Amino acid sequence: MSVVSPVLPGGTWTLGDLTVTRFGYGAMQLTGPGVMGPPADRDAALAVLREVVELGITHIDTADVYGPHVTNELIREALHPYPDSLLIATKVGAERDAQGGWPPARDPQSLRQQVHQNLKNLGLDVLDLVYLRLGNAEGRQPGSIAEAFETLVELQQQGLIRHLGLSNATPEQVAEAQSIAPIVGVQNLYNLAYRHDDALIDSLAAQGIAYVPFFPLGGFTPLQSAVLSTVATRLDASPLSVALAWLLQRSPNILLIPGTKSITHLRENVAGAGLSLSDTDLAELDTIGRA
Numbered sequence: 001m002s003v004v005s006p007v008l009p010g011g012t013w014t015l016g017d018l019t020v021t022r023f024g025y026g027a028m029q030l031t032g033p034g035v036m037g038p039p040a041d042r043d044a045a046l047a048v049l050r051e052v053v054e055l056g057i058t059h060i061d062t063a064d065v066y067g068p069h070v071t072n073e074l075i076r077e078a079l080h081p082y083p084d085s086l087l088i089a090t091k092v093g094a095e096r097d098a099q100g101g102w103p104p105a106r107d108p109q110s111l112r113q114q115v116h117q118n119l120k121n122l123g124l125d126v127l128d129l130v131y132l133r134l135g136n137a138e139g140r141q142p143g144s145i146a147e148a149f150e151t152l153v154e155l156q157q158q159g160l161i162r163h164l165g166l167s168n169a170t171p172e173q174v175a176e177a178q179s180i181a182p183i184v185g186v187q188n189l190y191n192l193a194y195r196h197d198d199a200l201i202d203s204l205a206a207q208g209i210a211y212v213p214f215f216p217l218g219g220f221t222p223l224q225s226a227v228l229s230t231v232a233t234r235l236d237a238s239p240l241s242v243a244l245a246w247l248l249q250r251s252p253n254i255l256l257i258p259g260t261k262s263i264t265h266l267r268e269n270v271a272g273a274g275l276s277l278s279d280t281d282l283a284e285l286d287t288i289g290r291a
Helices: 042-054 070-079 108-122 146-157 171-180 198-207 226-235 239-250 263-273 279-286
Strands: 012-015 018-021 059-061 087-092 127-133 161-167 185-189 210-214
Touching: 042 070, 042 263, 070 108, 087 108, 108 127, 108 146, 127 146, 127 185, 146 161, 146 171, 161 171, 161 210, 171 198, 185 198, 198 210, 226 239, 226 279, 239 263, 239 279
Parallel strands: 059 087, 087 127, 127 161, 161 185, 185 210
Antiparallel strands: 012 018
């Protein structure tokens, strides 16, 4: 029996020459605890990935450091050969240590190795979109990114990468990258309560560049706010649904990549993000990040 999929909220956005659904999926949660090791239920993880495609989602975000290697291997097992419409975005610029840390690894040799590892584990000849992951686990760090970004540009010129982006980047680093080569997306921490990139989002929107918030629901500590709860109650919706809907209405260049290891939760995220927020709702929610 066929299942009627919900209409995906937010419509589409074009990343370079690739059109994707604004509602995407982040694969980080498919690993074991601490984003290390295999999932407790491998079959369930594979089922979630297949449901992502069945729902019509055409944007999956991953990284070979998740596991490490676990999410990319799951994606390949579940979905390869990939639908022509599916864009898989990945990140390079960090490694994992034995303690589960995320030490930076942005020297040219490390970046080349990471790109080839992503290609191998995803079963691809070309990566659709590669973000250069900057900063560290504590957040963004200032400084030149020229050497690292130029390395990815070389790999792009070799035909191994279609499009480039930045993750965990300052506005100055975005500008520096753009002085070297075009980017199609920036992936930074942003949500209702963390609004530091408001000006950057508007600038990127004017340039036709996507902004992809990671931890759109607050990360490992879900968003909690009396205002958010009040609006959610009024709309008979969950606070997390309201937070996703707010992001889609914040700017047309925002692409969502909420993650989950549950098909039920995946469907709830899709349906919840389709909420229509009124001007009154938006005005109240805007006070959360500007208090």
